[in-house]
Amino acid sequence: MATTETTERRRAESPARRRAESPARRRILDTAGALFYAEGIHTVGIDRVIAEAGVAKATFYHHFPSKDELVRAYVQEQSDRVHATTVVRGDTPQERILSVFDDLGDFICGPGFRGCAFVNAAAEYPDPDHPVRRVVAEHRAWFHGILRDLLTEAGRSEADADRTATMLTMLRDGLVVAGDLDDPAATRALAREAVTRLLA
Amino acid sequence: MATTETTERRRAESPARRRAESPARRRILDTAGALFYAEGIHTVGIDRVIAEAGVAKATFYHHFPSKDELVRAYVQEQSDRVHATTVVRGDTPQERILSVFDDLGDFICGPGFRGCAFVNAAAEYPDPDHPVRRVVAEHRAWFHGILRDLLTEAGRSEADADRTATMLTMLRDGLVVAGDLDDPAATRALAREAVTRLLA
DNA sequence: CCGATGGTAGACAGATCTGTCTGGTAATGT
């Protein structure tokens, strides 16, 4: 092994990423995340991101080859964050499914909620082959998979679990959209009942 | 009455609108509608709209004071079009509700489908007080009202009709989102069953 | 005949966008 200790440690810290974390990169990603989510992607320029991140322009282009790549990283990080914070609770499969939607209900009622980052990003990137859309598709497949597994656990057939998981994923989309466009609290209040009905 | 006959006729043709239809305005609106829906709003510039509509720049600004106003008119027209083309069919209330979602299923499988124009527009206009968002909110209230009335017709209590209508509206949102981000045909295939379960 | 209206064509201003480039500083591993 000819690689240095630091390189080793870097690789160990973030095995999936080639480039290691750096404070500047972190600041860029945090700032971009907040701005893109709150105000939309195309409305927020690079100049704005680097200004609010307190970073030089050259530094930005050192870490990201283009704005598109930053957007991709933003969506990817949203997905990573959801993965990391999703904790399925409950004893029975039904309770575990409900817990997922309970968290979703809290999410849409939380401060600064502005719709689903994935749905919103997809709205600004129509091309289905765009990297951003691919990340969104992956995230949706992941969410669907969680529900499908829980439904299989609950004793449903593979086909039924798949179909019901798809319906629950649609409900998820409906919740985040309605939470943004209508009353979040009223939306949350109906989540459990909607899930229960779809599970019937 | 001192007004001329033509002015009278114009007012009679479009009572809600102050300005009468003109070929140029119609072309602008059609072009903008196609471009905004297919490619997103902020990505499509005014220059592009006037070029593809075959209209002079001064003509555009003669009919619309700003791009924002064009966007508002675009969303409004989408809403008007849905109002005009929505036909509720069926003998029983349940069948009538299902027919609404059948049409929705056909819509998401149709050529050029690119998600919900209202959801996509809202994603690009975060401010809830923005005119665009107001039109979106009105449209959603209209859709919710149709379902609520059908459910009341079906003999449900006012509270139940309202709650169930909200759940069905969420399903609608889920359908158009999933139709765009996942497989449209597979999504449509589950619409009826999801409605039926939510009606239980 | 005349004035209002709606239209075309296109230059222009001023802002803003992405991305490049130069030049300098500070830390750090070898």
Added chain:
DNA sequence: ACATTACCAGACAGATCTGTCTACCATCGG
């Protein structure tokens, strides 16, 4: 001691954006 790396500051180019303005043409009611 030195080379590399990460970072900052900011000018710059080239494109594109919204919106204004001038100049001209056609139609049509009065």
